[in-house]
Amino acid sequence: MAEKQNYKMTLSYDGTRYFGWEHQPGNDMTIQGKLESVLSLMTGEQVDVIGAGRTDAGVHARAMVCNALLATDLSELEIQQYLNRYLPDDISVSEVKIAAERFHARYKAIGKTYRYSLWYAESGVVPVFERKYIWCLKEEPDVSAMREAAEHLQGEHDFRSFCGNPHMKKSTVRNVDTIRIETNGHAIRIYYHGSGFLQNQVRIMTGTLLEAGYHRITPEQIDDILEAKDRKMAGPTAPALGLCLMKVDY
Amino acid sequence: MAEKQNYKMTLSYDGTRYFGWEHQPGNDMTIQGKLESVLSLMTGEQVDVIGAGRTDAGVHARAMVCNALLATDLSELEIQQYLNRYLPDDISVSEVKIAAERFHARYKAIGKTYRYSLWYAESGVVPVFERKYIWCLKEEPDVSAMREAAEHLQGEHDFRSFCGNPHMKKSTVRNVDTIRIETNGHAIRIYYHGSGFLQNQVRIMTGTLLEAGYHRITPEQIDDILEAKDRKMAGPTAPALGLCLMKVDY
Numbered sequence: 001m002a003e004k005q006n007y008k009m010t011l012s013y014d015g016t017r018y019f020g021w022e023h024q025p026g027n028d029m030t031i032q033g034k035l036e037s038v039l040s041l042m043t044g045e046q047v048d049v050i051g052a053g054r055t056d057a058g059v060h061a062r063a064m065v066c067n068a069l070l071a072t073d074l075s076e077l078e079i080q081q082y083l084n085r086y087l088p089d090d091i092s093v094s095e096v097k098i099a100a101e102r103f104h105a106r107y108k109a110i111g112k113t114y115r116y117s118l119w120y121a122e123s124g125v126v127p128v129f130e131r132k133y134i135w136c137l138k139e140e141p142d143v144s145a146m147r148e149a150a151e152h153l154q155g156e157h158d159f160r161s162f163c164g165n166p167h168m169k170k171s172t173v174r175n176v177d178t179i180r181i182e183t184n185g186h187a188i189r190i191y192y193h194g195s196g197f198l199q200n201q202v203r204i205m206t207g208t209l210l211e212a213g214y215h216r217i218t219p220e221q222i223d224d225i226l227e228a229k230d231r232k233m234a235g236p237t238a239p240a241l242g243l244c245l246m247k248v249d250y
Numbered sequence: 251m252a253e254k255q256n257y258k259m260t261l262s263y264d265g266t267r268y269f270g271w272e273h274q275p276g277n278d279m280t281i282q283g284k285l286e287s288v289l290s291l292m293t294g295e296q297v298d299v300i301g302a303g304r305t306d307a308g309v310h311a312r313a314m315v316c317n318a319l320l321a322t323d324l325s326e327l328e329i330q331q332y333l334n335r336y337l338p339d340d341i342s343v344s345e346v347k348i349a350a351e352r353f354h355a356r357y358k359a360i361g362k363t364y365r366y367s368l369w370y371a372e373s374g375v376v377p378v379f380e381r382k383y384i385w386c387l388k389e390e391p392d393v394s395a396m397r398e399a400a401e402h403l404q405g406e407h408d409f410r411s412f413c414g415n416p417h418m419k420k421s422t423v424r425n426v427d428t429i430r431i432e433t434n435g436h437a438i439r440i441y442y443h444g445s446g447f448l449q450n451q452v453r454i455m456t457g458t459l460l461e462a463g464y465h466r467i468t469p470e471q472i473d474d475i476l477e478a479k480d481r482k483m484a485g486p487t488a489p490a491l492g493l494c495l496m497k498v499d500y
Contacts, residue, residue: 077373084376124331129262
């Protein structure tokens with residue numbers, strides 16, 4: 001039997017059908033669960049997969065990173081082929097690499113990029129081939145107001161008002177070092193980069209930037225929302241379908 | 251009541267759920283049928299829609315063009331908004347314009363561009379967000395052999411060997427003026443431009459180019475296949491999901 005080695009795996013998934021990343025007992029529709037069952041099948045023993053973070057139900061990823069200790073004689077390429085053969089077609093593994101013993105997908109992650117995709121067209125036209133990965137708005141947001149609001153949101157703050165978990169006991173201080181808003185035709189894409197994010201934080205930040213985009217709040221009110229440390233002060237949680245984990249930095 | 255006017259409409263659709271473009275009695279899952287029922291609802295009378303061509307079941311379009319005579323007081327934008335509001339979310343109208351009385355989406359079309367999307371990766375990785383619009387191959391094709399074969403296929407020929415309708419009584423001579431094969435990472439995209447195409451022609455051409463890509467035929471044998479005027483001599487029909495109507499020229 002081969003000795004256990006630590007493997008780093010990078011994968012993309014269409015989160016539409018899933019209850020998020022995290023394994024849930026008795027629910028086989030999680031990304032981690034799917035991955036663990038194929039790896040367990042491959043090695044003949046139970047495998048635990050450590051993800052860089054947890055994505056919510058319905059959230060997508062283009063480059064989620066995870067690691068697992070595997071005892072196998074298969075090469076990196078053969079592991080990848082095995083995974084891609086037995087995983088459902090909405091989860092795909094783009095890289096498998098032997099990693100240092102100490103590599104830990106969550107603890108060693110130093111940054112993450114998320115992208116939230118929005119769309120608005122007066123004519124009601126939607127991008128049919130992307131419709132499951134973009135949130136189509138009924139009202140036109142003012143992107144320059146959103147950009148102004150984003151400047152107030154950027155930086156290190158206590159993001160308690162932007163935390164979806166009301167029972168969060170640990171620190172809610174996070175550093176969102178950049179928020180970049182790009183437009184391309186009818187699409188509006190918001191890129192968030194930070195060392196880490198709270199539960200639902202990106203979706204609540206997006207919902208709140210849209211409040212500024214709709215002139216329901218001023219960009220300056222972002223400061224008050226941050227200070228309030230109260231979830232009720234921030235905007236609504238944007239739907240999961242528009243969110244995608246783009247990159248994890250190590 | 252407004253007088254009837256001729257409208258040109260451009261639309262994109264994800265063909266996955268549909269039995270193709272053409273209206274079929276007793277089957278409400280066709281693109282033309284969906285469009286006709288929303289336009290009939292809008293105008294209060296039966297509307298006939300003329301498409302630039304027929305796409306097969308499962309084939310997609312980024313810019314199908316059609317026209318219809320409509321009696322309505324709505325503006326072009328309002329018609330578009332109405333359509334986009336009542337059409338299913340996998341069909342979307344990108345343009346509605348009043349057209350000349352003589353404009354006929356099929357008779358006036360002088361050229362069409364189709365794209366067939368292929369994918370091959372030794373690692374088995376698939377593009378999860380595009381997986382319904384690209385044909386993932388299990389074997390690696392030799393793209394330069396496909397390009398050579400494409401040169402033999404290009405031009406004006408009797409394409410009877412590439413016609414999916416065995417009862418075709420009319421001329422099967424067509425002019426496929428360009429076939430361009432682009433690669434980008436693991437993706438291989440074949441662009442076909444011509445004045446018009448026979449039933450299944452693009453899919454059979456793709457299946458045949460792949461035969462050359464797999465070295466099961468030589469590029470020169472394309473000439474023999476054309477000459478045979480026999481469907482059995484050409485390659486298999488590539489699956490519908492990889493095909494997309496990109497543009498119609500007028």
